[in-house]
Amino acid sequence: MSELKMTGKQLLGLGYPQGPVIRVAIDVIAEHYPAATPEEAEAVLSSVLKDPVAYQHDPVLGAIAAHLMVEEKPEVIALRDTPVDYAIFGAEFIEEGTIKQLNNAIRLPVAVAGALMPDAHQGYGLPIGGVLATDNAVIPYGVGVDIGCRMCLSILDLPEASLETQASNYQKALKNKTKFGAGAEWKRNDADPVLERSEFREIPVLRNLLDKAAGQLGTSGSGNHFVEWGIVTILDANNEWNLAPGNYVGLLSHSGSRGMGAQVAGHYTRLAKELCVLPKEAQHLAYLDMNTEAGQEYWLAMNLAGDYASACHHLIHQRMIAEMGATLLARVENHHNFAWKEIHHGKELIVHRKGATPAGKGMLGIIPGSMTAPGFIVRGKGEESSLHSASHGAGRQMSRTKAIASITAEEMRKMLQDNGVTLIGGGLDEAPGAYKDINTVMSAQSDLVETVGRFQPKMVRMADGGPAED
């Protein structure tokens, strides 16, 4: 795409006021004046600024004019005085600030129920590991920035011993068939039905994101995202796939909706904060009414981002499995940053899980440990007090900054060696010691999920920070 992209600075230079009009003007120019020169765009924007009333009925520029004419801010929506009671799992691991965040969220006028998972920690708006059910309203920051961030596990017919005897082939697949780093794209990529979805044409904010989405399909991004080979141990003889208990080679991935989802999240978070002004301590919990155009649009865009994240995992797995000449025996996958329409207490609610695994009765999911600690294949017990949810991992016990400052490269190398794990990329901020003990976290949620099997990582690839790698 070569559409004209104005910057906030340029607009302020023209005399535009601080505020939402900046974003609106950038969007309008990108969408409706793609072929204009910067000078032409500035001339148009200056005319609107000079006399917004003259443009208020203009089908394109009217949106900018409306923002220039608006002066009064919407009224601040008060939080309820009396919070709804909610369950906390593993309260002994959860910091006071995290609980305060859910205490605020549960006082939203649209909040119906909530829960905190044992890996919970502070986030923007809703805490990570937080679950919140609302009545007919969706909170963009209740889903999170990485919409549809999810896990995918493939169980393969390869012999366990091949992880050692064929180690170089497994490593080659990780190096050649995955791509990590912020902004990383495949130069030549496969087609996928998700890229044909009509939402890319029908929803304005998605129109400019199709090219990026096409390039980033099947990439993993950065942060805590990974692709890894390891050993799946099936423990439950009554498993859904009739797999014999024992060991299998598995492929596990963790990633989300990449730049496309991040842009969707950013757009609707800004919009929600304009339309729904809350007291300062709850400002990031701004919600969209599901009966409004904005709410409906977010719902469609969020679902598309979720399907896109799923397609990314499937492409990664398809390429890795083909590279190893393997056959897929079973697959488990689940979003852990998303919102769903679910019935609880006889009423349809919008259930936000921000870093929480869906755990309805009989639902399968994956809860990862760390690059050396096992992950768990789980089956939900449908516990109502957790709103059918469980943790989405072990949870950090150290911030990234603290991990980098307090864990040495030698300690991390030894930890990997002791556990027989090979790491490609990765940094000290993702060291095993930066995470809580997954076994402790699992025992804090034994009422929420049962264990079907385990996954022991053996060969891990992560982003190594800095610019995109090849």
Added chain:
DNA sequence: ATGTTC
């Protein structure tokens, strides 16, 4: 989490 954004 994201090429680090009004």
